[in-house]
Amino acid sequence: MSKIVxxxxxxxxxxxxxxxANVAAAIAQMGKRVGIVDTDIQSPGxxxxxxxxxxxxxxxxxxxxxxxxxxxxxxxxVSTILKAGFLAKGKVYLIxxxxxxxxxxxxxxxxxxVDLLNLGFKExxxxxxLDYLFIDTHPGINEETLLSIAISDQxxxxxxPDRQDFQGTAVAVDIARKLQVPQLFLVVNRALAAxxxxxxxxxxxxxxxxxxxxxxxxxxxxxxxxxxxxxxLRYPNHPFxxxxxxxxxxxxRH
Amino acid sequence: xxxxxxxxxxxTPFTEPPTQPAEASSPPVGQxxxxxxxxxxxxxAIVQVVLRHQQVTLADIAxxxxxxxxxxxxxxxxxxxxxxxHQVTLDNQCYYQLGSLIRKxxxxxxxxxxxxx
Ligand SMILES: Nc1ncnc2c1ncn2[C@@H]1O[C@H](COP(=O)(O)OP(=O)(O)O)[C@@H](O)[C@H]1O
Ligand SMILES: [Mg+2]
Numbered sequence: 408m409s410k411i412v413x414x415x416x417x418x419x420x421x422x423x424x425x426x427x428a429n430v431a432a433a434i435a436q437m438g439k440r441v442g443i444v445d446t447d448i449q450s451p452g453x454x455x456x457x458x459x460x461x462x463x464x465x466x467x468x469x470x471x472x473x474x475x476x477x478x479x480x481x482x483x484x485v486s487t488i489l490k491a492g493f494l495a496k497g498k499v500y501l502i503x504x505x506x507x508x509x510x511x512x513x514x515x516x517x518x519x520x521v522d523l524l525n526l527g528f529k530e531x532x533x534x535x536x537l538d539y540l541f542i543d544t545h546p547g548i549n550e551e552t553l554l555s556i557a558i559s560d561q562x563x564x565x566x567x568p569d570r571q572d573f574q575g576t577a578v579a580v581d582i583a584r585k586l587q588v589p590q591l592f593l594v595v596n597r598a599l600a601a602x603x604x605x606x607x608x609x610x611x612x613x614x615x616x617x618x619x620x621x622x623x624x625x626x627x628x629x630x631x632x633x634x635x636x637x638x639x640l641r642y643p644n645h646p647f648x649x650x651x652x653x654x655x656x657x658x659x660r661h
Numbered sequence: 662x663x664x665x666x667x668x669x670x671x672x673t674p675f676t677e678p679p680t681q682p683a684e685a686s687s688p689p690v691g692q693x694x695x696x697x698x699x700x701x702x703x704x705x706a707i708v709q710v711v712l713r714h715q716q717v718t719l720a721d722i723a724x725x726x727x728x729x730x731x732x733x734x735x736x737x738x739x740x741x742x743x744x745x746x747h748q749v750t751l752d753n754q755c756y757y758q759l760g761s762l763i764r765k766x767x768x769x770x771x772x773x774x775x776x777x778x
């Protein structure tokens with residue numbers, strides 16, 4: 408059975424794209440076939456972690472939504488990022504959103520049929536024979552986000568230890584509960600080393616009545632990589648990567 | 662089984678993808694997914710079964726929700742009337758699928774859109 412995993416946060420810049428790419432890569436290293444869709448149409452970004460820039464994107468999700476191509480034409484096989492020993496079985500496909508101003512503006516200006524996006528997800532899972540479809544989202548609440556939450560089997564809500572994030576997360580959790588997401592997890596990102604991680608976990612779990620799948624440390628090394636690569640694959644033994652691995656395992660176990 | 666009063670809906674072929682905007686056509690019209698959040702829980706659960714399975718029969722929905730058909734039927738009718746769901750008939754079997762859900766266009770001055778082209 409394939410699973411749809413959405414990564415969301417109420418506020419922007421929480422680390423959604425980095426966490427999506429890293430957890431997806433970790434699951435692919437386990438030998439799974441994984442797709443990643445960038446539904447952050449207004450501010451796409453996850454392609455950068457796979458070495459993509461505008462020039463390399465021939466067909467984007469936008470082209471599919473405008474009926475210019477099939478959804479499978481927008482999927483790029485980026486499995487070569489996986490470590491050699493894992494290449495045989497694991498697969499990673501990236502479905503990027505367009506970086507062209509005109510394309511982004513057009514989606515905002517004209518809207519599009521949301522059921523087409525839903526059909527596209529299903530077609531991707533079938534045609535690429537995916538075990539997991541990861542959906543990276545735009546922060547806050549919009550049409551793409553609502554769809555991805557409504558259809559996901561597992562949802563990761565990312566928050567930083569910050570009062571604004573805490574309040575916004577309550578809204579996101581509320582929506583996820585309304586939409587009856589089968590498995591809901593919180594992930595805390597950019598926790599300072601000075602924090603007591605266990606106390607933080609207990610407090611957050613109690614506040615939202617939701618399991619915390621992991622607390623990722625704030626890391627200069629992650630910042631230095633600056634979204635130019637998948638950190639987990641490059642530094643598998645780093646404390647950040649260990650938490651990523653643990654989150655991946657929890658997703659696969661459930 | 663509830664009947665749609667719009668005959669044209671029933672003739673929609675099974676495999677046809679949802680209509681998509683032709684290049685430079687007028688914006689799509691339909692419902693927003695945000696309406697899902699305002700629905701009572703029972704109705705929302707029905708829409709979600711359809712969202713997850715794309716095309717389902719009344720019996721499928723009842724099985725998924727583990728509720729008797731008679732309990733679901735009125736809610737389904739209401740969702741069809743609201744336009745959130747559509748009925749299609751294939752091989753004499755009635756299926757439910759999403760109605761026209763759209764990401765609503767944003768309002769912004771024409772000059773600004775022109776600049777962004
Ligand atoms: N644990 C972390 N430690 C340090 N920097 C991080 C960490 N997680 C994310 N970042 C940085 O935060 C910024 C935003 O991350 P990104 O994944 O793009 O967030 P989002 O997709 O939510 O907007 C990036 O510059 C990224 O390198
Ligand atoms: Mg992002």
